[in-house]
Amino acid sequence: MTRPNRTLTMTDEIKVVVLADDDRTQAEVMAKRPFGYASVGVGEAxxxxxxxxxxxxxxxxxxxxxxxxxxxxxxxLISEAYPNGA
Incomplete structure (x- = not known):
C-alpha cells in the first residue's frame, strides 16, 4: 500500500475558548498547527x-x-488524506 503525498500532521495540543453572555454561550476548539492554532470545531448554546x-x-x-x-x-481531514484507510 502506498501512502498519499499529503501529510496529515497530528497535534498534541488543543485550546478551548468559551465566551458567554446572559443568553448565549459559544465554544471553539483549536488545534496547534506549525504556524499557530487552527479552528477545528465550534459550538453554541x-x-x-x-x-x-x-x-x-x-x-x-x-x-x-x-x-x-x-x-x-x-x-x-483524515479520510481525505487517507482515502483507502490509514
Missing amino acids: RRRPGDPRDAELGEMLALSRAFKDAHRTMTK
Missing part, C-alpha cells in the same frame, strides 16, 4: 426565554457541540 439561567449547562452544551464539530472536521 442559547437560552430561550423562560429557561432558567444556568451558566454551567450552557457551557457544557456549547463545549459538547464544539467537540462534536471537531470530530467531524478531523474525521473528514
